Amino acid sequence: MNVVMIGTGYVGLVSGACFADFGADVMCVDIDPGKIERLRRGEIPIYEPGLDELVARNAGAGRLSFTTDLAAAVREADLVFIAVGTPSRHGDGHADLSYVYAAARQVAEHLTGYTAIVDKSTVPVGTARQVGRIVREVNPQADFDVASNPEFLREGAAIGDFMRPDRVVLGVESPRAEALLRELYRPLNLIETPIVVTGLETAELIKYAANAFLATKISFINEMAQLCEHVGGDVHDVARGIGLDGRIGRKFLHPGPGYGGSCFPKDTLALIRMAQEAGTPSRIVEAVVEVNAAQKARMVLKIRQALGGSEAGKTIAVLGLTFKPNTDDMREAPALAILPPLLDRGAHIRAHDPKGMPEARSLLPSAIDYCDDPYSTLDGADALVLLTEWNEYRGLDLDQVRARMTGRVVVDLRNVYDPAHMTARGFEYHCIGRVD
Numbered sequence: 462m463n464v465v466m467i468g469t470g471y472v473g474l475v476s477g478a479c480f481a482d483f484g485a486d487v488m489c490v491d492i493d494p495g496k497i498e499r500l501r502r503g504e505i506p507i508y509e510p511g512l513d514e515l516v517a518r519n520a521g522a523g524r525l526s527f528t529t530d531l532a533a534a535v536r537e538a539d540l541v542f543i544a545v546g547t548p549s550r551h552g553d554g555h556a557d558l559s560y561v562y563a564a565a566r567q568v569a570e571h572l573t574g575y576t577a578i579v580d581k582s583t584v585p586v587g588t589a590r591q592v593g594r595i596v597r598e599v600n601p602q603a604d605f606d607v608a609s610n611p612e613f614l615r616e617g618a619a620i621g622d623f624m625r626p627d628r629v630v631l632g633v634e635s636p637r638a639e640a641l642l643r644e645l646y647r648p649l650n651l652i653e654t655p656i657v658v659t660g661l662e663t664a665e666l667i668k669y670a671a672n673a674f675l676a677t678k679i680s681f682i683n684e685m686a687q688l689c690e691h692v693g694g695d696v697h698d699v700a701r702g703i704g705l706d707g708r709i710g711r712k713f714l715h716p717g718p719g720y721g722g723s724c725f726p727k728d729t730l731a732l733i734r735m736a737q738e739a740g741t742p743s744r745i746v747e748a749v750v751e752v753n754a755a756q757k758a759r760m761v762l763k764i765r766q767a768l769g770g771s772e773a774g775k776t777i778a779v780l781g782l783t784f785k786p787n788t789d790d791m792r793e794a795p796a797l798a799i800l801p802p803l804l805d806r807g808a809h810i811r812a813h814d815p816k817g818m819p820e821a822r823s824l825l826p827s828a829i830d831y832c833d834d835p836y837s838t839l840d841g842a843d844a845l846v847l848l849t850e851w852n853e854y855r856g857l858d859l860d861q862v863r864a865r866m867t868g869r870v871v872v873d874l875r876n877v878y879d880p881a882h883m884t885a886r887g888f889e890y891h892c893i894g895r896v897d
């Protein structure tokens with residue numbers, strides 16, 4: 462089966478490599494010749510555990526290749542996936558679909574034989590149908606169907622999520638497109654992966670509903686954490702106590718500095734806009750977004766209070782900058798909302814992140830001192846703020862931490878350390894939703 466993947470961003474590259482691993486012949490297309498050249502040399506533009514090895518293995522086996530020649534790739538294709546970016550449009554929160562529609566136009570010009578054109582990017586309800594209209598307009602003779610096959614992979618765990626998904630969602634309108642997609646995903650039958658077959662609009666909505674629901678769980682537990690701090694409770698026990706109810710589920714109930722990343726913030730905003738335009742505003746998702754912004758602001762206050770009411774003139778060592786561990790992605794990272802106000806009020810910030818520092822340098826104010834390793838970050842610090850729960854921060858030698866710091870304040874915004882243990886080691890320990 463010949464598969465074309467348009468867009469070698471996060472979703473496109475991971476999906477392309479994984480489909481090749483399933484046994485398909487995959488051609489990844491991008492308009493950026495430099496990127497394609499680097500991919501051909503085996504250089505992976507993003508950090509994702511296992512991706513370099515997967516790309517190398519499948520490229521070596523001749524099942525995965527990279528090109529800028531969309532025309533030639535599309536002519537041979539049974540399935541063309543559109544996996545280009547859909548950033549938030551400036552100002553109004555709508556997803557910017559110009560790349561998707563441009564890809565649809567180009568694909569339309571080069572179709573030969575029957576082809577299924579599948580949206581893999583997260584796109585607002587109605588996009589697949591619009592892609593169909595565009596293709597028909599550009600190439601009225603074309604023999605094609607459109608489909609929607611949203612992706613549910615997490616950065617940092619993307620390959621495992623793709624290879625062992627909880628479900629595959631296929632939004633289709635024709636048995637022919639459905640059969641092609643089922644054939645592509647056939648290796649997943651071995652692990653009895655449920656395939657949810659729906660219409661186009663439903664599949665598109667499932668993606669937004671899933672992300673908005675997960676974001677809701679996070680904002681909910683962050684509110685409960687705040688309540689715990691005021692009434693005296695432990696949010697981890699609350700999460701476990703409710704999560705063991707199978708109807709609620711234990712996952713995604715970990716409190717933190719607010720969700721970030723390239724998906725939840727963008728997708729919740731897009732869903733809010735879609736619902737408003739449909740005349741059925743989603744008051745729940747609107748509240749989720751507000752609570753998330755408030756959570757980030759609350760973290761600034763938490764750090765300030767931990768420092769005795771003012772950060773002016775204080776040195777803060779920040780461990781972790783990316784929106785979550787195992788990625789170099791800084792998009793919508795809580796660090797972007799939390800660190801600038803501290804700098805504005807006169808804090809001196811030293812920071813470390815295993816993968817995120819190059820991107821952080823371009824996004825955060827230049828006053829931050831970046832350090833080569835976690836321990837040197839702590840030199841002379843009045844406070845340590847743990848912002849992202851990278852594994853290497855979990856096992857820090859606390860005696861060394863204590864010795865390097867000038868102060869004793871630890872603000873753990875991911876609740877990775879044990880409060881009693883930290884207090885016993887002589888730290889003034891602050892975390893989220895647990896009263897010491």
Ligand code: UGA
Pocket residue numbers: 583612613614615616617672675679712713714715716717718719720721722723724725784785
């Ligand atoms: C998310 C979804 O989990 C994927 O299923 C989806 O495919 C993806 O968006 C997408 O739409 O492409 P991702 O953004 O990679 O994946 O990251 P998550 O692991 O979901 O984390 C998102 C944010 O929520 C992070 O900032 C994380 O720290 C935070 N989070 C997550 C919490 O604060 N608490 C939790 O319990 C879980």
